[in-house]
Amino acid sequence: MGEAVRRGGRRAGQSGTRDAILDAARAQFAERGFDRATIRSIATAAGVDPALVHHFFGTKDELFASALELPFDAAVMPDLLAGDVGTVGERVVRHYLQVWADPVTGARLQTVFRSVAARPEALQMVRRFVTERLLEPVAEALGPDRAALRAELLGAQLVGIAFARYVVRLPHLQELEVEELVALVGPSAQRYLTEDLPGA
Structure with missing residues (x-):
């Protein structure tokens, strides 16, 4: 056929x-x-x-x-890792939010997120995709310990922000420009990716 x-x-x-x-x-x-x-x-x-x-x-x-295939391309890895390690958190957050802000890829992501909201196993697939395909390789390339945990911490925050901004449409989050969100979230991303984590 x-x-x-x-x-x-x-x-x-x-x-x-x-x-x-x-x-x-x-x-x-x-x-x-x-x-x-x-x-x-x-x-x-x-x-x-x-x-x-x-x-x-x-x-x-x-x-x-x-x-559920998501429009995040592993080919962006060299760009995310290039430059000052002290601003890699901002670059990761900026890339993630720009994918959401794009009219084509953003619409596709909103469709996916709305469809998985009622299916916990599907939402888990989304989280796993974001952490394993985008964030964990970044954390591993930077060389710190507990790369998987770092990726999951950042993934949980980024997925939550995207869901609140683009699906639930919380008004104050919607009003922010991408660069304003980068400035607010970038320091947390930097801490997750490069700074010492408490605990063993």
């Missing part, structure tokens, strides 16, 4: 069809929640047969996991 006919008679290759299903899935999960979104409703929104959704993704759980 190499191609699928979309609405309007346009034919799409496998890559385009897969992307269309993922876009429809993210929209359906955000709008209806995981339980109410169905393979059929997602297929209808994507303009494909439900069998094609199963062909690409298997079950709804597997489709949901694929839809």
